[in-house]
Amino acid sequence: MLRSLLIPAALLLLAAAFAAPAKPLAKNAALVCPVTHEKIASVKDAVGSSVYKGKTYYFCCSACKPTFDKNPQKYVKTASLPKAAH
Numbered sequence: 001m002l003r004s005l006l007i008p009a010a011l012l013l014l015a016a017a018f019a020a021p022a023k024p025l026a027k028n029a030a031l032v033c034p035v036t037h038e039k040i041a042s043v044k045d046a047v048g049s050s051v052y053k054g055k056t057y058y059f060c061c062s063a064c065k066p067t068f069d070k071n072p073q074k075y076v077k078t079a080s081l082p083k084a085a086h
Contacts, residue, residue: 031043033058040058048067050068050069050070
């Protein structure tokens with residue numbers, strides 16, 4: 001009887017481990033829109049967010065979220081690149 005309860009419990013723990021929520025943003029981390037590379041002052045100032053592969057991305061304007069959501073892989077590749085100098 002005990003064994004029949006342990007197996008489902010272990011499976012639930014494994015499922016919970018793989019379904020962990022996205023990591024929260026570090027307090028001192030810079031927020032940068034992955035689409036425009038514009039700096040965002042804080043999470044409160046972001047205009048929406050999306051989670052992709054366990055990471056939360058924040059956006060500078062309402063047009064960036066749907067653009068990102070259509071092809072997140074394109075913007076994730078460039079998210080860590082600095083904005084080009086003008």
